[in-house]
Amino acid sequence: xxxxxxxxxxxxxxxxxxxxxxxxxxxxxxxxxxxxxxxxxxxxxxxxxxxxxxxxxxxxxxxxxxxxxxxxxxxxxxxxxxxxxxxxxxxxxxxxxxxxxxxxxxxxxxxxxxxxxxxxxxxxxxxxxxxxxxxxxxxxxxxxxxxxxxxxxxxxxxxxxxxxxxxxxxxxxxxxxxxxxxxxxxxxxxxxxxxxxxxxxxxxxxxxxxxxxxxxxxxxxx
Amino acid sequence: xxxxxxxxxxxxxxxxxxxxxxxxxxxxxxxxxxxxxxxxxxxxxxxxxxxxxxxxxxxxxxxxxxxxxxxxxxxxxxxxxxxxxxxxxxxxxxxxxxxxxxxxxxxxxxxxxxxxxxxxxxxxxxxxxxxxxxxxxxxxxxxxxxxxxxxxxxxxxxxxxxxxxxxxxxxxxxxxxxxxxxxxxxxxxxxxxxxxxxxxxxxxxxxxxxxxxxxxxxxxxxxxxxxxxxx
Numbered sequence: 001x002x003x004x005x006x007x008x009x010x011x012x013x014x015x016x017x018x019x020x021x022x023x024x025x026x027x028x029x030x031x032x033x034x035x036x037x038x039x040x041x042x043x044x045x046x047x048x049x050x051x052x053x054x055x056x057x058x059x060x061x062x063x064x065x066x067x068x069x070x071x072x073x074x075x076x077x078x079x080x081x082x083x084x085x086x087x088x089x090x091x092x093x094x095x096x097x098x099x100x101x102x103x104x105x106x107x108x109x110x111x112x113x114x115x116x117x118x119x120x121x122x123x124x125x126x127x128x129x130x131x132x133x134x135x136x137x138x139x140x141x142x143x144x145x146x147x148x149x150x151x152x153x154x155x156x157x158x159x160x161x162x163x164x165x166x167x168x169x170x171x172x173x174x175x176x177x178x179x180x181x182x183x184x185x186x187x188x189x190x191x192x193x194x195x196x197x198x199x200x201x202x203x204x205x206x207x208x209x210x211x212x213x214x215x216x217x218x219x220x221x222x
Numbered sequence: 223x224x225x226x227x228x229x230x231x232x233x234x235x236x237x238x239x240x241x242x243x244x245x246x247x248x249x250x251x252x253x254x255x256x257x258x259x260x261x262x263x264x265x266x267x268x269x270x271x272x273x274x275x276x277x278x279x280x281x282x283x284x285x286x287x288x289x290x291x292x293x294x295x296x297x298x299x300x301x302x303x304x305x306x307x308x309x310x311x312x313x314x315x316x317x318x319x320x321x322x323x324x325x326x327x328x329x330x331x332x333x334x335x336x337x338x339x340x341x342x343x344x345x346x347x348x349x350x351x352x353x354x355x356x357x358x359x360x361x362x363x364x365x366x367x368x369x370x371x372x373x374x375x376x377x378x379x380x381x382x383x384x385x386x387x388x389x390x391x392x393x394x395x396x397x398x399x400x401x402x403x404x405x406x407x408x409x410x411x412x413x414x415x416x417x418x419x420x421x422x423x424x425x426x427x428x429x430x431x432x433x434x435x436x437x438x439x440x441x442x443x444x445x446x447x448x449x450x451x452x453x
Contacts, residue, residue, distance in 0.1 A: 052324060052357055066316045068323060078312040091300035092286045098293045103274065136274060 007032035008060040010046050012039055013202055014210050016109075016161030017069035018057040023157050024073045026196035028080040070101055073157055086154045100140055100147065101158040107133040108162050115173045116215045127173040131180050138183040145190055152194055160197055163188040164207040171208075172215070227284030229254040232268060234261045236427050236435050238330075238384035239291035240279040245380050246295050248421050250302045292322065295377060307377045318370070321361060322381040329354040333389060337396030337436070338444040344398070351400050358382070359406050368415050379416060386413035387426055395436045 011018035049058045049065035059066045077086045114126035147155035191197045233240030281288040336347035370378035403410040
């Protein structure tokens, strides 16, 4: 049943976690109010809606907040269950999707940060592990166009925002994704054919410049 | 249909994650075969079933292999409909998932690290753990039911359940106190209710064995953490 109560999203334009929610909302054609948060000056609304972790994204629906990107995406999938299901209906396929989305969560952010910020052996080790992570994901994708099969699914939504980080990994780690993980690059391009993805992901150069600036500041602070 | 397929669980006797899965299966009355895995000497079976993380628990249901305790709990709830453990309402489900993740990643992680460390590090982890427990206590006070699941044990009770049994033991091994009954009255009451539930009471690891295990394990992890800090 379509739910027409007001939906608000507290987010930051460059956050891959926020992008997951925006893609899910777009897939389901849900209208919502977007509120950009400045994370160095958090709004009273954010602190009220996520007092525990004080992080974005936060989805506010029927006046109540939902936090943590993958939890929000599942919530969206369960409430607006008539259109574009993101999780399969079979419990075992759902378990597989949840496992791989959790895998993305466990690996990419922390390894990616190490590739950006560390040097020498530590950076090489992180780069190797990151590439192994991507190759495992390629294995899971197999011959399917999307992780969700013929359509965008939960794992696709979890992973595709990190496409905006690929060029930063390449730059810092001195490799190219298309050489190391051609299947994943092809998958990313396929996802970008979907409007819900292409209209959600910010301009890649804009994200690259933002990340390079962030990395420079982080390294200067050490 | 699925009840005809054999259910097996690869676990480790003292693992909280394995225990959560056993509690869920027992609450639902699902018969299963338990296979003990020595996580310090991993079997070819484990490495074959979980090549990505090489960890327990692993649930085997017929030909299907399900990994990661939170994922397994949801699979169990969706496959065996009796004694539902997740709430029906999507918002309540989101809340249960949020607090489960928070409890595991923030509270339990800090409590465990407090057990493994000394001095300033220990104080730091203890302070964090207590701050996070305060937040959990607020949710419990708001609940007012016997369990998060109401009169019955639910998903969040199962995930937090380790607090009722592992945590007092970690406090002993780590010479520390986190769950002060005066500061955390609702948590204390919930812990007692959980520990005394007939299904749970029947499935807890032996306490003296656990003390020996954690005395050794906490020293080993503490040493590893100390050398990581130095590098």
